[in-house]
Amino acid sequence: MNLSTLTIQLQKALGIGYKQDIQTASDYLQPGFQLEAQPKSGVASSPTIAIGDDCAAIPDGDGYLLLASEGLLPSLVETEPWFAGWCAVMVNVSDIYAMGGRPIALVDTLWSQSPAATQPIWQGMLAAAKAYSVPIVGGHTNCHSPYNALSVAILGRAKTLITSFNAQPGDSLLIATDFRGQAHSRYPFWNAATEADPVRLRDDLELLPTLAEAGLCHAGKDISMGGILGTLLMLLETSNCGAVLHLDRIPIPPPLSLEDWLTRFPSYGFLLSVPPTHVSRIQSYFHPRNLICEAIGTIQSEPKLLLKNLFQTEVFWDLRHHPLTGFGSPKPAQQ
Numbered sequence: 001m002n003l004s005t006l007t008i009q010l011q012k013a014l015g016i017g018y019k020q021d022i023q024t025a026s027d028y029l030q031p032g033f034q035l036e037a038q039p040k041s042g043v044a045s046s047p048t049i050a051i052g053d054d055c056a057a058i059p060d061g062d063g064y065l066l067l068a069s070e071g072l073l074p075s076l077v078e079t080e081p082w083f084a085g086w087c088a089v090m091v092n093v094s095d096i097y098a099m100g101g102r103p104i105a106l107v108d109t110l111w112s113q114s115p116a117a118t119q120p121i122w123q124g125m126l127a128a129a130k131a132y133s134v135p136i137v138g139g140h141t142n143c144h145s146p147y148n149a150l151s152v153a154i155l156g157r158a159k160t161l162i163t164s165f166n167a168q169p170g171d172s173l174l175i176a177t178d179f180r181g182q183a184h185s186r187y188p189f190w191n192a193a194t195e196a197d198p199v200r201l202r203d204d205l206e207l208l209p210t211l212a213e214a215g216l217c218h219a220g221k222d223i224s225m226g227g228i229l230g231t232l233l234m235l236l237e238t239s240n241c242g243a244v245l246h247l248d249r250i251p252i253p254p255p256l257s258l259e260d261w262l263t264r265f266p267s268y269g270f271l272l273s274v275p276p277t278h279v280s281r282i283q284s285y286f287h288p289r290n291l292i293c294e295a296i297g298t299i300q301s302e303p304k305l306l307l308k309n310l311f312q313t314e315v316f317w318d319l320r321h322h323p324l325t326g327f328g329s330p331k332p333a334q335q
Helices: 004-009 013-022 074-079 081-098 113-130 200-203 209-212 227-238 258-262 276-289
Strands: 030-035 048-050 056-060 063-071 103-113 134-140 149-158 174-177 188-193 217-224 243-246 269-275 292-300 304-308 313-316
Touching: 004 174, 004 258, 004 304, 004 313, 013 217, 013 258, 048 304, 063 081, 063 217, 074 081, 074 149, 081 103, 081 113, 081 149, 081 188, 081 200, 081 217, 103 113, 113 200, 174 276, 200 276, 209 276, 217 227, 227 243, 227 269, 227 292, 269 276, 276 292
Parallel strands: 103 134, 243 304
Antiparallel strands: 030 048, 056 063, 063 149, 103 149, 174 269, 174 292, 217 269, 243 292, 304 313
């Protein structure tokens, strides 16, 4: 397919459109929230909590508390309730690990039309909570709702962050993912989780805090419903950077086309912005575990995402004129 035609099709992708909905939050929230100093907490100053990352990173002693939540697509809850329950846990766990943290506990908010409607949702949530070894410790339940809906929130902790606010021009852009799965038949999802060995799932995720604590990554983000392109745009927006994405270097699971893979949500998928000198070392963590980890682009200072193949280059998105979420790098706190 001609790169210009492909670019136009990808710009219309539904997952990327969903990310623009976040502007309804950024219209009301500051890009950084200044935390009041708490003398007993050991925090000497008033830190700013950046908004727009995979989790809110709250300074806490010698590390960070990580707080995040995810709501599930109503159509997924209605048509695939067990899978929706699983995904509600999985996506939250991924957010914590993506920032270099480890999960502590989950809470859920479940609205249903009847107690019976909650059963497969609960079964999916509990199966994932067991697989990822994260307890569900509370939440809210209502079985007298006119509709079925699910959201889950998570608490975690990180010693060292992988944030999406620190990509540097000249960095190599890596993708880390797992091809040991299959495409979902109805939704743009690559499932490498529900049939996998739980110990392997947890050990594969543990690579992210390992990289963070080794100081190998400038920035990163887990690949979400916006797919590779939507996630990369969010990373670039918060870092006030751009990137050249080399389409011919992107590894693709054999059943899928490039177009499909670029907008698909993988159960295990991360983008990492790293110094070029660290690429080989980072790959040495992933490759022995049969995980994909390849360089697919370069971070640049001009805030544009360029798509490049062997013969053409196209501007996919210009963040100067078309914000995605509206959450750029937070402004310095006023003294």
